[in-house]
Amino acid sequence: MYSSLFANSNFLEFLFLVSAFEFHSTSSILFPPRRALALPNQQNRKTNVSIVQAHGLVKQFGTFTAIRDITFDVRQGEVLALLGPNGAGKTTTIRCLAGILQPSAGYAIVAGYDVRHHARLVRRHVGLLTEFPGLYGRLTPLEYLDFFGAMHGMSPADRYQRAEALLRHFGLWEARNRRLGQFSKGMRQKMALVRALLHDPQVLFLDEPTSALDPEGAFQVRSAIADLRTQGHTIVLCTHNLVEAELLADRIVIMGVGRVLAIGTPDALRDQVLGAPLFTLRLAQPLDDLASLAGEMVEIEAVGDTWVRFRTTTPETTNPALVRRILDRGGEIVALTEEPRRLEDVYLHLMGAAV
Numbered sequence: 001m002y003s004s005l006f007a008n009s010n011f012l013e014f015l016f017l018v019s020a021f022e023f024h025s026t027s028s029i030l031f032p033p034r035r036a037l038a039l040p041n042q043q044n045r046k047t048n049v050s051i052v053q054a055h056g057l058v059k060q061f062g063t064f065t066a067i068r069d070i071t072f073d074v075r076q077g078e079v080l081a082l083l084g085p086n087g088a089g090k091t092t093t094i095r096c097l098a099g100i101l102q103p104s105a106g107y108a109i110v111a112g113y114d115v116r117h118h119a120r121l122v123r124r125h126v127g128l129l130t131e132f133p134g135l136y137g138r139l140t141p142l143e144y145l146d147f148f149g150a151m152h153g154m155s156p157a158d159r160y161q162r163a164e165a166l167l168r169h170f171g172l173w174e175a176r177n178r179r180l181g182q183f184s185k186g187m188r189q190k191m192a193l194v195r196a197l198l199h200d201p202q203v204l205f206l207d208e209p210t211s212a213l214d215p216e217g218a219f220q221v222r223s224a225i226a227d228l229r230t231q232g233h234t235i236v237l238c239t240h241n242l243v244e245a246e247l248l249a250d251r252i253v254i255m256g257v258g259r260v261l262a263i264g265t266p267d268a269l270r271d272q273v274l275g276a277p278l279f280t281l282r283l284a285q286p287l288d289d290l291a292s293l294a295g296e297m298v299e300i301e302a303v304g305d306t307w308v309r310f311r312t313t314t315p316e317t318t319n320p321a322l323v324r325r326i327l328d329r330g331g332e333i334v335a336l337t338e339e340p341r342r343l344e345d346v347y348l349h350l351m352g353a354a355v
């Protein structure tokens with residue numbers, strides 16, 4: 001019976017919150033009071049301060065090593081996406097960072113606290129949205145949030161004020177008197193986001209927040225995350241959706257099974273894995289010295305009578321100069337297009353190399 005309880009993600013989430021509450025209720029004298037509530041429309045700023053630092057994290061389950069040598073940081077106000085195949089260790093990584101799993105080796109500092117030695121403090125300062133969040137279907141949104149706000153040690157006035165602000169922000173205020181059991185999946189996921197944000201956490205961990213949703217629900221939740229990003233929330237997002245990662249994340253960590261393969265902005269990953277931007281220039285008529293003419297300015301990948309495909313790291317200055325040169329020689333340009341360098345190609349390339 002206990003094993004089935006522990007296997008239930010709702011129960012784990014409940015433990016997560018209760019343990020945060022226990023700490024708060026016994027230690028409020030030792031630690032400073034909560035920060036003033038930040039309303040959802042307040043603008044936060046991006047800074048270079050690392051609010052999440054993972055150094056050589058390892059997690060073993062018995063003899064099985066789920067993650068090894070995981071190292072990255074997340075700056076304040078940054079959205080970092082963890083991308084990787086099934087079983088790569090994304091959930092294990094964020095569970096270690098959220099203070100739910102004890103790392104087997106390495107260390108991590110989250111919101112100023114060591115996850116190994118101050119897991120409860122870490123849990124108090126982070127919000128976690130699990131892949132399949134459970135809601136209590138018989139409660140209304142306000143009852144539900146009031147319950148979890150109390151768990152976090154918030155006063156009744158704070159609980160109501162914060163719940164109202166968040167429900168309004170996420171377009172759920174009109175549904176405040178409906179039971180959660182009547183909510184659509186998109187609404188439920190937004191409620192789970194509201195709950196994760198209720199105690200104004202410094203870092204938000206979102207584990208595949210759109211994976212179980214239909215396109216409309218996924219759009220709603222993605223928009224909500226984009227809003228949070230605009231406001232400067234610090235977010236770690238696990239996803240399988242490359243478009244979502246590119247849309248929402250400042251930087252992306254690509255994981256192979258149990259380890260980090262690459263980290264960077266989408267453009268930096270493209271440059272790193274696929275090389276410099278690639279362009280194709282097409283002419284109306286053949287131009288005799290096209291290859292030598294272009295070859296002096298750019299790195300040619302392929303060339304024909306009426307076209308040339310080339311790379312350059314400085315397209316802003318090099319491409320106009322190349323165009324001028326071709327026109328001066330009497331060439332007639334039909335098109336100059338940039339070849340798409342898709343994040344999917346980066347991902348597949350890295351997965352192929354990692355096998």
Ligand SMILES: Nc1ncnc2c1ncn2[C@@H]1O[C@H](COP(=O)(O)OP(=O)(O)OP(=O)(O)O)[C@@H](O)[C@H]1O
Pocket residue numbers: 061064066084085086087088089090091092093
């Ligand atoms: N409690 C556990 N006990 C034993 N093995 C576990 C446990 N939790 C996770 N694992 C294993 O660790 C590995 C990484 O799992 P994890 O859930 O972190 O991957 P993931 O990248 O989140 O996968 P997915 O994309 O499928 O959600 C998997 O092989 C998984 O079976």
